[in-house]
Amino acid sequence: MIEIEIWQNPYFTVHVCFAEKVQLTFAVGHLALGYIIGKTSSKIFKVDINIPSLFVASIIPDIDLLIPGIEHRGPTHSIILLFLASIPLFVVWKKKAIPFIAALITHPVLGDYLTSTCRVQGIQLFFPLTKNWFYGSFQALNTAFVFLEVILLGIMLLLLVMTKDLQFFMQSHSSNILFAVPIVTALLPVFTQFPIPVPTALIIPHLILIILLSVPILIDLKTIIVGCKKNWFVS
Numbered sequence: 001m002i003e004i005e006i007w008q009n010p011y012f013t014v015h016v017c018f019a020e021k022v023q024l025t026f027a028v029g030h031l032a033l034g035y036i037i038g039k040t041s042s043k044i045f046k047v048d049i050n051i052p053s054l055f056v057a058s059i060i061p062d063i064d065l066l067i068p069g070i071e072h073r074g075p076t077h078s079i080i081l082l083f084l085a086s087i088p089l090f091v092v093w094k095k096k097a098i099p100f101i102a103a104l105i106t107h108p109v110l111g112d113y114l115t116s117t118c119r120v121q122g123i124q125l126f127f128p129l130t131k132n133w134f135y136g137s138f139q140a141l142n143t144a145f146v147f148l149e150v151i152l153l154g155i156m157l158l159l160l161v162m163t164k165d166l167q168f169f170m171q172s173h174s175s176n177i178l179f180a181v182p183i184v185t186a187l188l189p190v191f192t193q194f195p196i197p198v199p200t201a202l203i204i205p206h207l208i209l210i211i212l213l214s215v216p217i218l219i220d221l222k223t224i225i226v227g228c229k230k231n232w233f234v235s
């Protein structure tokens with residue numbers, strides 16, 4: 001779908017916006033931003049984070065892509081609905097929920113709103129108060145975001161090493177299976193389409209993330225298989 005918008009700003013310059021309903025921030029940017037913001041907030045509020053949950057939170061608003069009848073970047077990107085959905089989490093987990101909620105809110109605000117430049121790329125930021133589509137109109141940010149996503153991934157990997165969070169990916173944890181959510185819903189689908197719907201600069205970052213998030217799942221599988229074999233021998 002191509003939609004053209006023309007409007008005037010107070011200085012009477014006319015902007016013409018024509019674009020397909022395109023992806024703005026890709027999975028790499030959302031996942032990296034979610035981890036960086038979640039990790040930073042965990043330091044500020046002095047709480048531990050569950051790394052798989054952070055990755056799930058940073059990508060979960062895009063679940064609308066899998067639900068027929070719901071427009072992409074519609075209600076699931078509303079900060080009002082996300083805030084309301086976060087209340088039970090805060091009630092149950094108190095301060096520990098803050099990094100998760102921060103990663104969740106980061107998705108529409110930093111990931112999608114700031115990089116959108118017109119209606120067709122906008123998000124329903126304040127649904128259900130208004131069904132208007134909001135967009136940041138930061139053209140420079142929109143253009144540069146592919147490269148920013150590569151930089152954000154670099155910062156994320158650096159943080160993983162510096163904070164020793166990388167060790168988490170080398171160990172068996174009950175929550176490791178959550179890594180399958182971003183892999184199956186956001187990362188792998190990129191490679192099931194032709195042509196690949198991400199800029200060339202983001203193909204290797206996508207592959208890096210697929211490998212990184214797959215390692216803990218494979219470690220869990222190995223642990224389960226070894227455990228089963230031991231049980232077979234015992235019984």
Ligand SMILES: [Zn+2]
Binds near residue numbers: 061073
């Ligand atoms: Zn989104």
